[in-house]
Amino acid sequence: MVSQPGNLPTSNQRLGHAPNRPIRHEGEFKMPTILLSGGRRVQRSLGRVQPSLERKSYVCLSPNSPNCESTQENLARPVKGDPDLPKLAKKKLVPTAEVPICPATLYSTDSEGPAIPRSDFPSRSRKTPSGGLDPEFEFLRSQGLSRAVITTLKVLDFLQKGLEIGLSTSTLKVQISALSAFFDHPLADHRWVKRFIAAANRIRPQILKRVPSWDLSLVLDALSRPPFEPLKDASIKNLTLKTSLLVAVTSARRLGELQAISIREPYMCILPDRITLTLDPSFVPKVASRFHKNQEIILPSFYGNPSSSKELEWHSLDVRRSVLEYLKATKPWRKDHNLFVQFQGKNKGVKASKTTIARWLKTAIASCYTEQGKEVPPNLKAHSTRAISASWAEKRGASLEQICRAATWVSSSTFAKHYRLDLPNSQDLAFGQKVLQAVVPP
Structure with missing residues (x-):
């Protein structure tokens, strides 16, 4: 249904519509003067009423309306003004027609040719799809795909980009977990996501470093010597480095937990043979x-x-002794109740951040190598203290239950899969040595 406009010539029925441009007929056609209700005369220039007219709403005029939605649906839809559309006169001049508003009735005006109807465009909403997805979402929906499948496809595209820039499979799994929480959908269980991760593992297999990145025995030997000993003569920097490293290797805790250690009661309990935190x-x-x-x-x-003198040397590695000396040295200028506080600068006495504690651990290891005249291992990481301490504890007879309780691992498989290191063992040499003994005459 199309309204019959008044005071408009009917010789040319095909109208063109283009934003920010005037409406005109094909060829040259001069519009007559339009008389407004107030008696004023307004000249029509370039086929468009000047902006002094009131803007109420707009309709699309067309000789036919293919592929339109139902009239009832469009009548219920509010018609909003668009600043880019042509202005209409008041009701007395152009009455509002109750016609369906359908994109199929719009025309496109070419700057070099006549107006051409665009009746083959599908009806699309002007609103952004829910979830903040781009227009591709609408296209995939038009192909019959469900919202869950579209989400998975977009996740796969996102993961592929991460794989191409060199992200590891473990990092991609973390991103999948984050996206699952965002979309409130278990993406990790989707068969396409599972197949993608399996393919990524084949393309870029995870190589576990089973060899320790640094030698714990060398580091402990250096900590029992100057400049870390005797403690009362050590600088606050060396005292901090030694204490933080001893706490890290004897507790096998994460950096965040080391930062969160509090010295307030009842969170710290000092006993004759240990400190409980x-x-x-x-x-x-x-x-x-x-x-x-x-x-x-x-x-x-x-x-x-x-x-004995040897036991006295080993006693220098007593973590309880180091913590008590560290608390005594930092007490005059301590500002926070966290165990580890910064020892210099404008934030002296303020709790140390995880980044600062990580730097201390790496600096302590590097200093031990330097003091022993050894080359500092490359790519030192503070997190390596968990793997090295747990692996050495197992080698010295600690049970898996004790290791998991100390390092807060619920399952021993976590230690076996991600943290257990291949430490040097003389028994591992037995097989090869027995074979080579064939050179020895019987």
């Missing part, structure tokens, strides 16, 4: 379970009553 309840660990929140950190004494 409990994380501040306000701290949220990486795995926010009751097991991870309530697991104590035990810092044991090491040869607390030395009876």
